[in-house]
Amino acid sequence: MFNRDNWKEIFETIQKNKLRTFLSGFTVALGILIFVVLYGFGNGLKNTFSEFFGNDATNVLYLFPGRTSEPYLGYKANRRIEFDNSDLKDIKENFAMFLDYVTPQISRGALAKYGEESDNYSIRAAAPSIQEAEKVILMEGRFINQSDIDNKTKNIVIGRLVKKDLFKGKPALGEFIDLGGSSYRVVGVFQDDGGDREERIIYMSYTTRQRLDKATDKVDQIIVGFKPAIGYEGAMALEKSLSTYFREKKYISPKDPNGMYIRNVTDQLKQNQQFAGVLQIIISFFCVGTLIAGIIGISNIMVFVVKERTKEIGIRKALGATPKSVIGTILLESIFITTISGFIGMMIGVGILTGLGDTLKDYFITDPYIDMGIAIASTIMLIIFGGIAGYIPAKRAADIKPIVALRDE
Amino acid sequence: MAMIEIKDLHKSYQMGSNSLHVLKGINFSVEAGELVAIMGSSGSGKSTLLNILGMLDEANEGSYVLDGVPIKNLNETKAAQYRNKFLGFIFQSFNLINYKSAAENVALPLYYQRMPRKERQEKAIKYLEQVGLKEWATHLPSELSGGQKQRVAIARAMAAEPKVLLADEPTGALDSKTSYEVMDLIQKINDAGNTILVVTHEPDIADMCKRIVHLKDGVIVEDKKVKQVRAAQYV
Numbered sequence: 083m084f085n086r087d088n089w090k091e092i093f094e095t096i097q098k099n100k101l102r103t104f105l106s107g108f109t110v111a112l113g114i115l116i117f118v119v120l121y122g123f124g125n126g127l128k129n130t131f132s133e134f135f136g137n138d139a140t141n142v143l144y145l146f147p148g149r150t151s152e153p154y155l156g157y158k159a160n161r162r163i164e165f166d167n168s169d170l171k172d173i174k175e176n177f178a179m180f181l182d183y184v185t186p187q188i189s190r191g192a193l194a195k196y197g198e199e200s201d202n203y204s205i206r207a208a209a210p211s212i213q214e215a216e217k218v219i220l221m222e223g224r225f226i227n228q229s230d231i232d233n234k235t236k237n238i239v240i241g242r243l244v245k246k247d248l249f250k251g252k253p254a255l256g257e258f259i260d261l262g263g264s265s266y267r268v269v270g271v272f273q274d275d276g277g278d279r280e281e282r283i284i285y286m287s288y289t290t291r292q293r294l295d296k297a298t299d300k301v302d303q304i305i306v307g308f309k310p311a312i313g314y315e316g317a318m319a320l321e322k323s324l325s326t327y328f329r330e331k332k333y334i335s336p337k338d339p340n341g342m343y344i345r346n347v348t349d350q351l352k353q354n355q356q357f358a359g360v361l362q363i364i365i366s367f368f369c370v371g372t373l374i375a376g377i378i379g380i381s382n383i384m385v386f387v388v389k390e391r392t393k394e395i396g397i398r399k400a401l402g403a404t405p406k407s408v409i410g411t412i413l414l415e416s417i418f419i420t421t422i423s424g425f426i427g428m429m430i431g432v433g434i435l436t437g438l439g440d441t442l443k444d445y446f447i448t449d450p451y452i453d454m455g456i457a458i459a460s461t462i463m464l465i466i467f468g469g470i471a472g473y474i475p476a477k478r479a480a481d482i483k484p485i486v487a488l489r490d491e
Numbered sequence: 492m493a494m495i496e497i498k499d500l501h502k503s504y505q506m507g508s509n510s511l512h513v514l515k516g517i518n519f520s521v522e523a524g525e526l527v528a529i530m531g532s533s534g535s536g537k538s539t540l541l542n543i544l545g546m547l548d549e550a551n552e553g554s555y556v557l558d559g560v561p562i563k564n565l566n567e568t569k570a571a572q573y574r575n576k577f578l579g580f581i582f583q584s585f586n587l588i589n590y591k592s593a594a595e596n597v598a599l600p601l602y603y604q605r606m607p608r609k610e611r612q613e614k615a616i617k618y619l620e621q622v623g624l625k626e627w628a629t630h631l632p633s634e635l636s637g638g639q640k641q642r643v644a645i646a647r648a649m650a651a652e653p654k655v656l657l658a659d660e661p662t663g664a665l666d667s668k669t670s671y672e673v674m675d676l677i678q679k680i681n682d683a684g685n686t687i688l689v690v691t692h693e694p695d696i697a698d699m700c701k702r703i704v705h706l707k708d709g710v711i712v713e714d715k716k717v718k719q720v721r722a723a724q725y726v
Contacts, residue, residue: 089610098590397586400547402575402603402651404568481567485547488586 091429092415102390103419106383110420110468111427113376114461118452120372124365126442126450131358132304133275133448139215141182141284143321144302144345145328154335163332163341167292167299173306176327176484180308180320183211186301188291194284195260196248203244205261205284207291208305215305216274218285223255223270230287239270241281259284264294317348376464381471384416386477405480412476413469420468432457492559492648494655494686495521495544500553502539513539514550515709521625521688526681526719528697529690531706538659539689540706545572545578545657558654575603579648581658585640587632593619593643594628600651618646622676638669645676656680656687662696667725674699674722695720 096103147163165186173184188207193200206212210226218225221242230237238259245254245268258265266286274280292298308320321344326336334341388395395408436449442450479487502514513536521527531537542548543555546562555562557577565573579600580586587596597615606614619625622642624635632640641661648656656678662670674696681687681701689700697703698720705713 085604087605090608091602094595095590108513393586394588396604397588398587398599399571400545400569400574400580401600401647402571403572404603406568483547485542486584488547 083330088411088414092411092418095411095415096419102387106380106387106416107423107426109379109383109418110376110464111423111430113372113379114424114457114464115431115434116426117369117372117376117460118428119434119450121365121369121456122431122435122438122450122452123442123447124362124369125452126438126447127322127361127365128358129450130446131354131361132441139217139307140347141308141310141317142215142347142349143306143308143317143324144347145306146343146345147303148340148342149330150334150338151220151340152335152338154338155333157333163334165295165301165304167301169304169328169331170301172327172331173304173324177306177320177324180312180316182307182309183209183214184307185209185215185305186288187212187305188288188295188300188302190263192242192284194248196257199248199250201247203241203282203284204469205238205286205291207286207288209288212285212305213306215307216280217276218272218274221271223268225270225272226285226287231289234289234293235287236264236290237269237286238266239272240268241283242271242273243278243281245271245282247282260281264375292351297488305341314348317346321346341351370408373460373464377467377471380420380464380468384468384472385475388412388472388479392479392482392487396482396484399480399484400488405477408480409473409476411478416472417465417469420465422463428457428461493520493521493556494525494558494599495519495688496554496556497544498554500540500543500550500555502536502543502548502550513709514543517553517709517711519704519711519714521686524681524684526678526701527689528703529688529706530692530694530697530703531707533694535706536693536709537690541657541659541688544655544688545580546574570685571603575600575651577654579651579653579656581641581644581648581656581661583660583663585632585637585644585664587640587643587647589632592629592631593624593635593646596632596643597647597650600647604651614650615646617648619643621649622646636669637665638672641665641669641673642676645680648694649680654686656685658687658689660690660692663689663694667695670696671722671725675726678719678722684722 138333145165147165149155150159150161150163153159170184170186174181185208190205192205194203208226209231210228212218213225223239225239226237226382229235238261240254240259248259249257254268254271257268259268261284292300306324308317312320325342325344327333328342329336332341391412396409432452435452438450440448497517497519500514500517503510503512517540529537529540539548543550546565560573562573588599591599594612594615597618601611602613616625618629619628622645624639624642624646627635627639632643635643656677660675662673665673665711677687677689678699689696691697698717699722700717701719702716703713
């Protein structure tokens with residue numbers, strides 16, 4: 083079946099039946115093209131979705147102190163709760179097995195000055211692991227490190243837009259910025275996918291901030307990063323035990339809704355994942371539909387092609403073609419056409435997706451793409467089904483007695 | 492030994508609940524080098540007989556021996572091989588493949604004989620030359636006249652060098668002048684020693700053969716040798 087002569091015969095047939103070749107090739111190419119583009123758009127939708135919701139880490143709990151609204155254990159209501167460094171240590175000790183990291187966060191606004199330029203920015207004082215919680219991406223230099231914490235250094239890491247505002251394109255690393263009257267050295271520049279606001283932030287060591295604030299050990303809030311492996315249930319349980327632990331330590335009534343708050347993004351995460359899941363199902367539905375439509379299209383074309391060739395098959399059989407060679411020729415021809423045009427359609431589709439990039443961002447489609455594996459697998463699937471769809475009528479045609487096929491219409 | 496030996500051949504077609512008995516016991520033999528006309532009105536069973544001889548159809552009963560080979564219970568593959576080796580067909584409607592050139596049509600039976608491409612092409616040209624169409628080798632059937640098409644078909648039937656040529660109303664679609672040209676060609680091929688069977692309902696065509704077999708209602712009613720009328724005198 084694979085000798086050179088057979089292929090020459092097939093190529094001649096293809097060359098001399100251009101319309102037929104074009105029709106079947108076009109169907110296959112179009113089917114694959116639509117599939118690839120749709121699938122890519124689906125992925126683009128998902129990209130947009132995760133951009134909306136996915137710019138901070140999701141394996142995180144945020145602990146905020148509040149003001150009690152109920153009297154408890156002899157303490158009056160309306161007492162202000164505060165977190166301090168000992169709370170950080172306690173979390174680390176008591177919940178170690180669930181934790182990835184713990185960092186405090188103290189947020190202040192400050193006027194930053196460099197040369198002639200100045201502007202107000204929010205200053206976040208934290209531990210190095212805030213980099214994970216905020217998904218901060220370092221562009222230059224380094225982030226706040228343990229030595230900054232231990233030595234209460236006056237080192238800062240500035241956002242991309244802070245650098246742009248103050249330095250106007252000049253190098254910032256090693257330069258000193260005036261923050262509220264004292265100068266700080268820039269040791270790093272970062273970017274953040276969370277938007278412009280996230281890139282107008284300045285990070286510093288929380289110990290440095292505490293020393294400035296009259297040597298206090300208070301912190302505004304505590305960010306607890308837990309191991310993703312504990313899952314949704316684990317995160318909910320951790321939230322509950324942290325709440326119990328702190329209410330006991332700070333003497334807050336278990337029923338008091340205002341003494342402290344825990345923001346748990348895993349709950350949001352779960353909803354987001356469900357939404358993404360539904361999106362995925364809808365997209366898969368469209369894609370499977372396109373693929374089935376493609377298969378049906380190819381089957382139709384194949385039936386048509388074989389029907390059209392019935393007489394030719396009769397002639398060939400009268401001249402000594404065996405049923406096997408008749409089927410072989412038709413099948414090889416159709417598989418050849420579907421393979422070539424299938425891959426052409428696939429490459430065009432991938433090309434369109436790559437070319438689109440961000441241009442459809444207004445329509446919620448960001449960076450559409452398709453895994454090459456899926457593209458190739460679906461193309462092969464179409465080829466196989468095209469082959470099967472061609473085999474059945476080809477077999478039937480090959481079994482027709484030549485006298486029937488030759489009979490004049 | 493006879494080239495074709497047929498004994499007590501029966502063929503019936505099932506038409507719904509009725510059975511149509513087309514061939515009712517045919518006994519008939521053809522020697523090598525004969526040129527036989529099979530005549531009869533439509534429905535006499537002459538085409539059915541030719542189809543059975545051509546292994547395009549199968550008899551219900553009786554024996555058929557072709558050049559000493561019994562033709563019986565052939566599967567499609569075997570039948571195809573025998574057709575290729577033993578038989579050349581000439582049809583009323585030519586049955587050329589319309590997207591292949593004259594030479595490619597002639598070469599097609601050789602393709603199924605697995606002859607190398609170059610040899611095939613040379614042979615196709617050789618046979619086209621014999622039927623006087625060498626210059627038309629690269630033309631498509633649609634560019635040829637009816638007579639030329641039939642001559643290409645004859646060249647194709649000859650190309651495989653078969654034992655027997657079977658022609659089913661070879662002049663049925665042609666005017667008389669062209670018909671005589673085609674018969675002239677068939678006579679010349681027969682002169683070279685080839686065995687040829689021609690199915691026809693035209694008496695003048697039958698008279699150009701060497702023997703006429705008359706079929707009526709599925710039986711042979713007459714089988715006589717005739718003095719051949721040469722077609723060349725009309726051309």
